[in-house]
Amino acid sequence: MFELQDAFARKFQYLRLSVTDVCNFKCNYCLPDGYRPDGRKSFLTLDEIRRLTRAFAAMGTSKVRITGGEPSLRKDFTDIIATVAATPGIQKVAMTTNGYRMAKQAADWRRAGLTAINVSVDSLDPRLFHQITGQNRFHEVMAGIDAAFEAGFEQVKVNAVLMRGLNDGDLGRFLAWIKNNPIQLRFIELMQTGEMDELFNRHHVRGALIKEQLLLQGWQQKLRAHNDGPAEVFWHPEYRGEIGLIMPYAKDFCASCNRLRVSSLGKLHLCLFGDHGVDLRDLLAEDNQHAALQRRLRDALADKKATHFLHQGHTGMTPHLASIGG
Numbered sequence: 001m002f003e004l005q006d007a008f009a010r011k012f013q014y015l016r017l018s019v020t021d022v023c024n025f026k027c028n029y030c031l032p033d034g035y036r037p038d039g040r041k042s043f044l045t046l047d048e049i050r051r052l053t054r055a056f057a058a059m060g061t062s063k064v065r066i067t068g069g070e071p072s073l074r075k076d077f078t079d080i081i082a083t084v085a086a087t088p089g090i091q092k093v094a095m096t097t098n099g100y101r102m103a104k105q106a107a108d109w110r111r112a113g114l115t116a117i118n119v120s121v122d123s124l125d126p127r128l129f130h131q132i133t134g135q136n137r138f139h140e141v142m143a144g145i146d147a148a149f150e151a152g153f154e155q156v157k158v159n160a161v162l163m164r165g166l167n168d169g170d171l172g173r174f175l176a177w178i179k180n181n182p183i184q185l186r187f188i189e190l191m192q193t194g195e196m197d198e199l200f201n202r203h204h205v206r207g208a209l210i211k212e213q214l215l216l217q218g219w220q221q222k223l224r225a226h227n228d229g230p231a232e233v234f235w236h237p238e239y240r241g242e243i244g245l246i247m248p249y250a251k252d253f254c255a256s257c258n259r260l261r262v263s264s265l266g267k268l269h270l271c272l273f274g275d276h277g278v279d280l281r282d283l284l285a286e287d288n289q290h291a292a293l294q295r296r297l298r299d300a301l302a303d304k305k306a307t308h309f310l311h312q313g314h315t316g317m318t319p320h321l322a323s324i325g326g
């Protein structure tokens, strides 16, 4: 068996798989003008997803996060979950969603084999939620979180991008919310992508600042497991919920990288902020291409760089995160 390991001895057990670029939300930091359809694009089919997951799993991947765009917009989304979950070697199947279909479908997803849900909620104030996401659906999304607990998910992770002058004042409200709820609230530091210089300069809040505040308030940092995501996780004896901080600008963020991405068009991205993807699609057409696909993955990994170059203002080719699966 080839292992998914790079020149810096990092092992990659975690695949983030985008299944569509389409999104129905218009988050101001991601797709402010909404998704613009491009009729020429055809996203990975169920069979292609099955072959891809099989190759990654054969090389040691144990966790797949299904993302997008908005993954639940795919009509065959429940089948995608079932296909990934049925792959030998895959132990965790997670998804990241804007939550708008969760109230109706969380139970189906769980039955299909989904083990974890991350839902994006950028504000607990319905009007601010609307302002940031372009969608007046705060209450639906919150009902979706309730539905996930009812369906048997023991914890739900909630992603929020804190932005100066917009929702950074919500921090206290977020903390009060997780006092009695088993939610892992994940603050994602705003990342600069190709399409948003001005917004970044206006609203970026350093994750390290939030970390300082949490430590002062008695939050304590947990140790990371080998297939955990990129968050630094904190707990507090008086809270049922936890806090995760995702700080891509922090020193050593890349040293613990254990993730690879495949876009909805079947390109392997070694880094969210890399310059190009490695096309895999020609090796996803037939089951008998399994060995060749594994070879391509192994060869591609030899090119993975030690770190991204965000600090130097180099954001790579990614115009916004919806395009390769944030």
Ligand code: SAM
Pocket (backbone or CB within 6 Å): 023, 029, 030, 067, 068, 069, 070, 071, 096, 097, 098, 099, 118, 119, 120, 159, 160, 161, 188, 189, 190, 191, 192, 193, 320, 321, 322, 325, 326
């Ligand atoms: N549609 C799904 C959702 O809304 O969660 C999945 C895709 S979305 C691109 C995944 C995550 O990336 C969301 O939590 C979103 O807030 C985050 N995100 C998108 N652009 C970002 C940026 N520039 N900086 C930080 N986080 C970003």
